[in-house]
Amino acid sequence: MRTSTKQSVLCTIISPEPPPAHLARSVIEETLRTAILDGRLPAGTPLRQQELATLFGVSRMPVREALRQLEAQSLLRVEMHKGAVVAPLIAEDAVEAYALRIVLESEALRLSIPLLDEDDLAQARHYIEMMEAQTDYAEMGMLNRQFHMSLYAKTHNKRLMALVELGLNEEERFLRFNLSNMGLGKLAQDDHWELLRLAEARDVERTVEVLQVHLNRGVQAITRYLDRRSADTTTTPDKPDNH
Numbered sequence: 001m002r003t004s005t006k007q008s009v010l011c012t013i014i015s016p017e018p019p020p021a022h023l024a025r026s027v028i029e030e031t032l033r034t035a036i037l038d039g040r041l042p043a044g045t046p047l048r049q050q051e052l053a054t055l056f057g058v059s060r061m062p063v064r065e066a067l068r069q070l071e072a073q074s075l076l077r078v079e080m081h082k083g084a085v086v087a088p089l090i091a092e093d094a095v096e097a098y099a100l101r102i103v104l105e106s107e108a109l110r111l112s113i114p115l116l117d118e119d120d121l122a123q124a125r126h127y128i129e130m131m132e133a134q135t136d137y138a139e140m141g142m143l144n145r146q147f148h149m150s151l152y153a154k155t156h157n158k159r160l161m162a163l164v165e166l167g168l169n170e171e172e173r174f175l176r177f178n179l180s181n182m183g184l185g186k187l188a189q190d191d192h193w194e195l196l197r198l199a200e201a202r203d204v205e206r207t208v209e210v211l212q213v214h215l216n217r218g219v220q221a222i223t224r225y226l227d228r229r230s231a232d233t234t235t236t237p238d239k240p241d242n243h
Contacts, residue, residue, distance in 0.1 A: 125196060
């Protein structure tokens, strides 16, 4: 992203009013996180501390802390000679990422299901119903993450849940831009309904089995999509990549 373009984008996402000092880090983090997730700050965009501090009207300290949090969420990565840049979408490591998700989310589901109450299950049902009515793919990606998190709501292992949420955040960001081309559609929703039915029945191991099938189906769809996109780029090298 050219410097002038990046600055104009940053000016549109950053409030001209400096945040209160005690909220500066969280405001900066949430502002940048939202812009990364919705694509206004695309992969590869450098985020420089001094520039952000000037635009937010704060010192570099809360900016530095916010960038560290975003890096911990896998939304930024540090590159030599560039500093912090917006991390790429799920790509060549999709298989490894989903393999890890299967391990982590299976355990979270096992811990959570016996403790889910009616409010938790009603919330999960609400997210599925909203996905079925939704046509905005960015919203569908967000609702997919919220549905899965609702099934893990009673997992009290905070470190496990931090890792689970990282994987779901990464998937949400990918789905926002690619879901319409992946062909998951009804299959994913059928899986969601089956997960809910089994969770309501407190059938822990069967629910875990369905989750694993669901996540494996996701990685297969992502792999097929990335292979197609790679082939298209190879055959039409002058075509710009909008992702």
